[in-house]
Amino acid sequence: MSQVTARDALSEAVRYWEPRRILYNCVLLVVVAAVYYANLPGARSDLTFNTLQGFFVMAVLANVAYCAAYVADVLVQLTTFRPVWLRFRWALLLVGLAFAAVLANFFSHGLFAHAT
Numbered sequence: 565m566s567q568v569t570a571r572d573a574l575s576e577a578v579r580y581w582e583p584r585r586i587l588y589n590c591v592l593l594v595v596v597a598a599v600y601y602a603n604l605p606g607a608r609s610d611l612t613f614n615t616l617q618g619f620f621v622m623a624v625l626a627n628v629a630y631c632a633a634y635v636a637d638v639l640v641q642l643t644t645f646r647p648v649w650l651r652f653r654w655a656l657l658l659v660g661l662a663f664a665a666v667l668a669n670f671f672s673h674g675l676f677a678h679a680t
Contacts, residue, residue: 573641576650577634584657588630591661592623592668599672607676615675622671626664633660 596619600607633656640649 568641568646570638570642573638573646574634576641577637580653581630581633581637585627585630588661588664589623589627591665592626595665595668596672599669599676603676610676618675622668626668629664630660633657 600611636656637649637653640646640653643649
């Protein structure tokens with residue numbers, strides 16, 4: 565087995581995770597939109613500039629949290645488990661996506677649930 569450098573591992577991580585960031589953000593958008601539409605018509609009055617700013621902050625924080633996958637990915641790539649990890653790291657994506665979706669649902673209900 566050839567020695568993997570930190571640069572190689574990070575490059576591989578970027579190549580894997582960045583295209584999937586689009587899926588991540590789309591799933592979170594669908595969750596927030598579903599909660600919003602489930603709480604119509606009362607939720608419409610809750611859409612203020614301050615609420616939109618709050619969503620912007622949460623979206624940025626969600627993308628910062630997405631970067632946590634890089635830490636795990638690069639560290640495991642630098643071990644002897646790299647070949648197995650490259651085949652199964654999609655599991656980290658699914659767990660992270662599910663966790664983020666639950667958090668998005670929780671926070672969205674906090675903003676819109678009282679509207680019903």
